Amino acid sequence: MIQFNQVNKWYGDYHALVDIDETIAKGEVVVVCGPSGSGKSTLIRTINRLEAIESGSITFDGEDIHRRGVDLNRLRSRIGFVFQQFNLFPHLTVLQNCTLAPIEVGGARPAQAHQKAMALLDRVGLAHKADAWPAELSGGQQQRVAIARALAMEPPVMLFDEPTSALDPEMVGEVLLVMQGLVRDGMTLVVVTHEMGFARDVAHRVLFMDQGRILERAEPHAFFNHPQHPRAQQFLADIRTPFARAP
Amino acid sequence: MLDLIHDYWLYFLVGQYPQGPLGGVAVTVLLAALALLLAMPVGLLLGLARVSTIAALRRPVTVLVYLVRGIPLLLMVFWIYFFLPTVTGHKTDQFSTMLIALVVFDGVYLAEIVRAGIQGVPRGQYEAARALGLAHRKAMRRVILPQALRSMLPSLVNQFVSTIKATSLGYIIGLTEASFIATQVNSQVFVHPTAVYLLLSLTYFVLCFGLSRFAFALEKRLARRALPHMARSPGSPTASAASNA
Amino acid sequence: MPGFDLPLLLHGQYHDWLVAGLLVSLKLAGLTIACALPLAIAVALLRLSPHRGLQWIGASYVELIRNVPLIAHLLFWYFGAPELLPDRVKERLYAGNYEFVAAAIGLTLYAAAFMAENIRSGIRAIPAVQFEAARALGLGFVAAMRRVVLPQALRVTVPPLLSQTVILWNDTSIATVIGVGEMMYQAARVETASFRSAEAFGFVTAAYLAGSLALTAVAGWIHRRWPVRTL
Numbered sequence: 089m090i091q092f093n094q095v096n097k098w099y100g101d102y103h104a105l106v107d108i109d110e111t112i113a114k115g116e117v118v119v120v121c122g123p124s125g126s127g128k129s130t131l132i133r134t135i136n137r138l139e140a141i142e143s144g145s146i147t148f149d150g151e152d153i154h155r156r157g158v159d160l161n162r163l164r165s166r167i168g169f170v171f172q173q174f175n176l177f178p179h180l181t182v183l184q185n186c187t188l189a190p191i192e193v194g195g196a197r198p199a200q201a202h203q204k205a206m207a208l209l210d211r212v213g214l215a216h217k218a219d220a221w222p223a224e225l226s227g228g229q230q231q232r233v234a235i236a237r238a239l240a241m242e243p244p245v246m247l248f249d250e251p252t253s254a255l256d257p258e259m260v261g262e263v264l265l266v267m268q269g270l271v272r273d274g275m276t277l278v279v280v281t282h283e284m285g286f287a288r289d290v291a292h293r294v295l296f297m298d299q300g301r302i303l304e305r306a307e308p309h310a311f312f313n314h315p316q317h318p319r320a321q322q323f324l325a326d327i328r329t330p331f332a333r334a335p
Numbered sequence: 336m337l338d339l340i341h342d343y344w345l346y347f348l349v350g351q352y353p354q355g356p357l358g359g360v361a362v363t364v365l366l367a368a369l370a371l372l373l374a375m376p377v378g379l380l381l382g383l384a385r386v387s388t389i390a391a392l393r394r395p396v397t398v399l400v401y402l403v404r405g406i407p408l409l410l411m412v413f414w415i416y417f418f419l420p421t422v423t424g425h426k427t428d429q430f431s432t433m434l435i436a437l438v439v440f441d442g443v444y445l446a447e448i449v450r451a452g453i454q455g456v457p458r459g460q461y462e463a464a465r466a467l468g469l470a471h472r473k474a475m476r477r478v479i480l481p482q483a484l485r486s487m488l489p490s491l492v493n494q495f496v497s498t499i500k501a502t503s504l505g506y507i508i509g510l511t512e513a514s515f516i517a518t519q520v521n522s523q524v525f526v527h528p529t530a531v532y533l534l535l536s537l538t539y540f541v542l543c544f545g546l547s548r549f550a551f552a553l554e555k556r557l558a559r560r561a562l563p564h565m566a567r568s569p570g571s572p573t574a575s576a577a578s579n580a
Numbered sequence: 581m582p583g584f585d586l587p588l589l590l591h592g593q594y595h596d597w598l599v600a601g602l603l604v605s606l607k608l609a610g611l612t613i614a615c616a617l618p619l620a621i622a623v624a625l626l627r628l629s630p631h632r633g634l635q636w637i638g639a640s641y642v643e644l645i646r647n648v649p650l651i652a653h654l655l656f657w658y659f660g661a662p663e664l665l666p667d668r669v670k671e672r673l674y675a676g677n678y679e680f681v682a683a684a685i686g687l688t689l690y691a692a693a694f695m696a697e698n699i700r701s702g703i704r705a706i707p708a709v710q711f712e713a714a715r716a717l718g719l720g721f722v723a724a725m726r727r728v729v730l731p732q733a734l735r736v737t738v739p740p741l742l743s744q745t746v747i748l749w750n751d752t753s754i755a756t757v758i759g760v761g762e763m764m765y766q767a768a769r770v771e772t773a774s775f776r777s778a779e780a781f782g783f784v785t786a787a788y789l790a791g792s793l794a795l796t797a798v799a800g801w802i803h804r805r806w807p808v809r810t811l
Binding site: 401402404405406407408409410413414417418421496499500501503504506507514517518521527528529531532533535536539540542543544547 | 643644646647648649650651652653655656659660661663664746750751752753754756757764767768771777778781784785788789792793796
Binding site for chain 1: 457459460462463464465466467468469470473477478481482485559560
């Protein structure tokens with residue numbers, strides 16, 4: 089579904105992504121984890137070209153996304169993206185947030201878009217908030233609406249950039265639950281997250297990144313119990329026992 | 336004071352109209368509204384030039400802004416009223432003079448308001464719109480500009496208040512606006528200058544205070560609907576942009 | 581259109597008029613700032629005080645002054661106010677240089693209203709928790725204000741106050757409406773006498789610009805030398 093070929097990215101002199109080679113198959117649930125600044129967010133943002141790349145290529149559904157003549161907007165409508173900061177449109181109601189893209193990009197008729205949006209909001213448990221303003225919702229509710237909004241265009245792939253990092257702890261669960269529901273429905277997911285529980289229970293594969301490279305790829309069970317790369321071992325050790333550092 | 340009001344209220348409000356040109360408060364409000372309206376496209380263009388990456392666009396506008404804000408508005412009015420006729424060949428009338436001066440004045444201040452409005456919408460909003468597949472123009476039209484314009488409304492109303500006050504400069508070149516009419520009344524009545532000028536001040540107060548309360552109410556209504564702009568302010572703890580991981 | 585007559589500005593009668601005007605403008609501006617600043621501080625403190633009545637007085641002052649154009653203020657002080665005084669006093673006033681005094685009063689009250697708001701915003705910009713943290717460390721009220729709140733508030737307040745001073749400098753031009761012999765008055769006089777509008781207004785433009793740019797430059801220097809440090 090998504091393929092990275094020798095992808096490199098620089099921010100000026102800073103080498104943000106180093107020789108990335110990776111394939112994500114249809115129906116896979118891949119979690120990307122690693123320390124801050126490792127390039128995880130940058131990596132998924134290259135998939136829908138929110139970030140540019142300097143060398144290498146990325147293919148989506150068989151098509152090179154940087155090829156001349158690619159319809160960028162159509163590409164993006166086929167990739168669902170959920171932001172850490174939710175980024176709901178405050179001047180539109182919850183329902184209007186979800187119907188904007190289908191009407192403006194998909195050319196759907198308002199009544200149709202309305203119906204589909206209500207079904208999606210129901211799926212994330214927020215149908216009763218359809219006419220509310222984003223400012224009236226809690227963080228967890230806003231993020232669930234953001235997920236419904238991304239689903240409205242029926243994308244084959246959903247990307248999540250630290251979806252729960254900006255939430256208060258008690259709201260993390262409701263969002264992860266929605267994401268789990270997507271997995272059960274066979275959606276292809278790529279998730280950047282610190283939620284190791286989600287990685288362990290739901291992911292098919294874990295990618296560990298540090299300093300712009302993918303250092304380890306493994307199934308969750310293998311990754312969490314027998315990490316191979318020393319940096320990955322360090323990372324997991326730090327998470328489990330953060331105070332047990334040698335002086 | 337009541338006699339004063341009874342005798343002159345109409346003259347104060349509309350001047351000699353319809354037996355003569357429009358005057359008084361009507362001219363004040365009309366001039367201010369017209370100036371602000373005409374200044375909006377000017378302000379929009381100047382504002383966009385101010386944020387442009389092209390130095391040839393940005394620099395002259397910056398110089399213009401410093402110039403206009405560095406001299407009194409009255410001086411600009413004098414330049415237009417006394418000097419422009421020597422260049423164009425015919426005399427500019429008082430209303431046109433004030434209109435030109437106010438459009439330039441408002442245009443420069445509106446440029447700042449426009450700039451602040453557009454830059455005040457968090458970058459995440461634009462990214463979210465593009466990530467959904469909206470093209471740049473659609474993203475601006477449906478997501479960025481509605482938010483920018485809403486946030487600019489209170490500043491626009493305040494600018495209208497400033498413009499209403501600025502119309503009083505027309506008095507000095509003989510434009511029949513509110514202050515001028517008040518002075519006319521005073522020279523006719525002669526024995527109640529305190530009352531005349533208090534009433535003049537009261538009129539301005541009611542107009543301007545009313546409008547600024549309206550702007551304040553707008554601001555409060557906006558704050559209720561807006562989301563805290565987290566990723567913008569450099570000092571906030573959640574300012575690490577999502578693209579930084 | 582005849583060429584720009586620079587010698588006209590450098591010596592002779594018109595030169596003298598314009599320079600006299602400049603001096604009056606400077607005097608008016610200086611006097612106004614000296615009086616407006618203490619008044620502004622007082623009004624700001626009124627608005628910040630915990631007493632509702634005092635707050636209301638401060639707020640009323642600001643709103644009543646701000647929402648009326650400067651010309652109306654000057655017209656009132658020059659034509660309207662003396663009417664309330666006994667005839668003898670009134671005659672003495674008009675015989676003397678009352679227009680300058682009226683302009684000074686009007687400008688002072690007007691500028692003070694805006695400056696009071698700048699000062700109030702500056703103090704409010706410092707989060708209350710700063711004061712709390714200082715008290716929690718054991719500093720008394722005065723020490724907390726002096727060492728923690730006011731130094732920060734000062735840095736925030738000075739640039740807008742300097743901006744306001746630029747506006748004040750430009751606003752002295754409006755005193756011409758009640759006959760004060762400042763720059764605009766003299767420039768109009770020169771124009772009427774000689775029809776040399778470009779020279780007369782050129783002089784005045786240069787003078788105002790010099791003042792405004794100088795003040796802006798000082799504000800910029802202060803901002804660089806003593807920047808506002810936030811978390």
